[in-house]
Amino acid sequence: MSGNRQNSQENEMSRRELLEHLSPLGKVTMDASKCTGCGLCAVECPTGALSASVNHESLTFQLLFKHRTCLACDRCAEICPEGCLRVERSLEPEKLNTVTVFFEDTIVRCTECGSPVSPKAMLDKMRKVLAGRQPCVTQLCPDCKVRALSGSLRL
Numbered sequence: 001m002s003g004n005r006q007n008s009q010e011n012e013m014s015r016r017e018l019l020e021h022l023s024p025l026g027k028v029t030m031d032a033s034k035c036t037g038c039g040l041c042a043v044e045c046p047t048g049a050l051s052a053s054v055n056h057e058s059l060t061f062q063l064l065f066k067h068r069t070c071l072a073c074d075r076c077a078e079i080c081p082e083g084c085l086r087v088e089r090s091l092e093p094e095k096l097n098t099v100t101v102f103f104e105d106t107i108v109r110c111t112e113c114g115s116p117v118s119p120k121a122m123l124d125k126m127r128k129v130l131a132g133r134q135p136c137v138t139q140l141c142p143d144c145k146v147r148a149l150s151g152s153l154r155l
Contacts, residue, residue, distance in 0.1 A: 026072025027090035028065050030102040034084035037061050037105050037119030041076035041085060050076050054107065054116070061119045063103040067095040110141035112148075117141055 028050065042052040042063060049070035053062045070087075077085040105119035117123065117139060126138045137148055 024071060025067070025090060026070035026087050027067065027092065027095075028070060028076060028102075029086045029088075030063075030065075031084040032103050034082045035063070035103045036082060036122040036125045037063065037103055038081065038122055039063065040079045040081065044075045044079040046073060046075065047071055050102075056116075059107040059109070059116065061103075061105050061107050062101050065100045065102050067092065067098055067100070108139055110144050111139045112144040113141060115141040115143075 026049070039052040042050045045051070047069040049066050049068075051064050051066070053064055054060070055062075072087050072089045074087045077083075077087050105121050107116045108118060108120050108123050109115065110117050123138055130138065137145055140148055
């Protein structure tokens with residue numbers, strides 16, 4: 001008899017575990033060392049729990065997480081090309097009114113016209129992928145890129 005009681009106690013969830021399992025809220029965690037700041041997670045987030053923010057004065061890009069609005073739908077993790085997001089159900093009342101900065105990076109300006117291009121981490125990854133194929137084009141805004149590729153801009 002005592003063996004059955006021990007097994008049932010091992011299989012029982014604590015109240016906290018049960019509440020977290022049934023929670024309508026989610027918690028996203030990020031491995032920022034893998035993130036390039038592409039922002040696809042924020043674009044795909046249906047509740048706005050993940051959002052992108054640009055400070056034009058300091059030229060910084062941030063990905064923000066609002067705990068209160070996450071429903072643990074997992075869309076952000078599914079769309080992330082870097083695989084740096086993890087979603088789980090969570091009940092953390094102390095975090096409901098907080099916003100967490102997941103990722104922050106400087107925004108690189110176009111070398112031709114000075115317009116913002118993208119977060120530095122994204123350009124660094126593109127340079128590695130392109131490995132020598134027109135490396136100066138990666139730091140151009142879309143308009144200057146078109147002019148450069150059409151030959152009307154000298155590189």
